[in-house]
Amino acid sequence: MTELTPEQERLRADVRAFADEVVAPRAYEYDTERRLPLDIIGQMGDMGLFGLPFPVADGGQGRDYVDLCLAVEALARVDQSIAVTLEAGVGLGIMPIFRHGTDPQKQRFLPDLLAGRALAGFGLTEAEAGSDAGATKTTARLDGAEWVIDGTKQFITNSGTPITSVVTVTAVTGEHRRGDGSVKKELSSILVPTDTPGFRAEPAYDKVGWHTSDTHPLTLTDVRVPESNLLGERGRGFANFLQTLDEGRVAFAALCAGAALGCLEEALRYARSRNVFGRPIGSNQYVAFKIARMQVRAHQAHLAWMDAARKLVAGEPFKAEASMAKLIGSEAAMDNARDATQVLGGYGFLNESPVARHYRDSKILEIGEGTSEVQLMVLTRELGLATADGR
Incomplete structure (x- = not known):
C-alpha cells in the first residue's frame, strides 16, 4: 500500500515547490563555489524538515519516517547535496542522539538540531x-x-x-x-x-x-x-551503529529515487522541447523507449523505499527491504543519470545542467551508506545463505 495521507501529499508538494523555486535556481552557483548555503539550510529548518520524524515534545514535528523520506526525495530531484545534508543531518546526526541519548544530552543538543540551527x-x-x-x-x-x-x-x-x-x-x-x-x-x-x-x-x-x-x-x-x-x-x-545505518538506508534510498526522478523529468522536458528535423526528439522511438525505461526505474525506486519505510514505521523487520531499496535506488539513479545525459547530448555535458550534476553526483549513491556489495552481503545473510568468506 503506497497511498499518502492528505498531510503527506501537502508536505511533498510544499517541499517540491521549495526545491523548484528556492534550491534549483541557485544550485549551479553554490555547486561551483563548493559551499553549503546556510541560508537555504535555515529555511529548511524553518519549514520543520529536520524535525519531521521526531515527537513534538522533543521539539520535532510529530510526523514519521515516511514524511522525512518524502522531503528527501523531493529535494534530491534538483540537488542531491542539499538532500543528503538533510538525510545525513537527521539519520546520522540527530537520530543516534534521539535513540540513545540521555535526557541531559537530548536537552543540550536536540533543540538546535531539530530546528536546523545546528548540524x-x-x-x-x-x-x-x-x-x-x-x-x-x-x-x-x-x-x-x-x-x-x-x-x-x-x-x-x-x-x-x-x-x-x-x-x-x-x-x-x-x-x-x-x-x-x-x-x-x-x-x-x-x-x-x-x-x-x-x-x-x-x-x-x-x-x-x-x-x-x-x-x-x-x-x-x-x-x-x-x-x-x-x-x-x-x-x-x-549494535547502535547498525541500527542507525539500517534506518539511514531507507532515507538514502529515497534520495536515490529522487535523483532518478529528477533525471527523468529533465530528459522528458528536453525530449518534448528539442526539435530535430522538424519534430521533437521524443517522437523518435529510440529516445521515447529510453525515457520510458527511466520512468520504470524511478517508479521501482520509489516503491522500494516506500515499502521499507512503511515497515520501519510499523515496527516490522525492515533490514532486507532497506538494503533492497538502497540497491535498487542507487542503480536507478546511476542508470537514469547516464541515459538523461545521452538524451540531452551536449547540453547534458555542461556543468550548469542539472543532468550533469546528477551524472557526477550519482556514483556516490552506489558507495555511501554501504556499498552495493555490502547490500548484497546483507541480503544473502537475510536469505540464510553464506557469503564467499563463509560468514
Whole structure:
C-alpha cells in the first residue's frame, strides 16, 4: 500500500515547490563555489524538515519516517547535496542522539538540531574501518571522569560547517578476550562537541560530485570530554551503529529515487522541447523507449523505499527491504543519470545542467551508506545463505 495521507501529499508538494523555486535556481552557483548555503539550510529548518520524524515534545514535528523520506526525495530531484545534508543531518546526526541519548544530552543538543540551527555528524569511517567497523582504530580511555579520544575519521558528512555543533565518534573503549583466545574490541559511541580542544575538521575533500555537501576528514588529538558524553551503553556502539545505518538506508534510498526522478523529468522536458528535423526528439522511438525505461526505474525506486519505510514505521523487520531499496535506488539513479545525459547530448555535458550534476553526483549513491556489495552481503545473510568468506 503506497497511498499518502492528505498531510503527506501537502508536505511533498510544499517541499517540491521549495526545491523548484528556492534550491534549483541557485544550485549551479553554490555547486561551483563548493559551499553549503546556510541560508537555504535555515529555511529548511524553518519549514520543520529536520524535525519531521521526531515527537513534538522533543521539539520535532510529530510526523514519521515516511514524511522525512518524502522531503528527501523531493529535494534530491534538483540537488542531491542539499538532500543528503538533510538525510545525513537527521539519520546520522540527530537520530543516534534521539535513540540513545540521555535526557541531559537530548536537552543540550536536540533543540538546535531539530530546528536546523545546528548540524551533527556521525564519525564512523576510518582509513581501514567503514564496512568493517570492527577495524576501528580510534581509541577512547577513561582518565578520571573524562574520555580521552585519539584517532582519525574519514568522509564525515556535516562535520565541518560553521553550524556543526557535535559529532558522534565511534571509538574502541576496551577489549575482551574470547574463549578461543581471540580479542574482541569493545566499540562505543561518544558525543564530541566541535569546539572541544583537539578536535579538528581537516580541509574539505575535493570530490567528483556532491560539491555542496560538507565532507571532511577529522583528527582527534587528546580530545577530552566528560564521561557523561558516552552515547548509549558502553560497548553497544557497534549494535547502535547498525541500527542507525539500517534506518539511514531507507532515507538514502529515497534520495536515490529522487535523483532518478529528477533525471527523468529533465530528459522528458528536453525530449518534448528539442526539435530535430522538424519534430521533437521524443517522437523518435529510440529516445521515447529510453525515457520510458527511466520512468520504470524511478517508479521501482520509489516503491522500494516506500515499502521499507512503511515497515520501519510499523515496527516490522525492515533490514532486507532497506538494503533492497538502497540497491535498487542507487542503480536507478546511476542508470537514469547516464541515459538523461545521452538524451540531452551536449547540453547534458555542461556543468550548469542539472543532468550533469546528477551524472557526477550519482556514483556516490552506489558507495555511501554501504556499498552495493555490502547490500548484497546483507541480503544473502537475510536469505540464510553464506557469503564467499563463509560468514
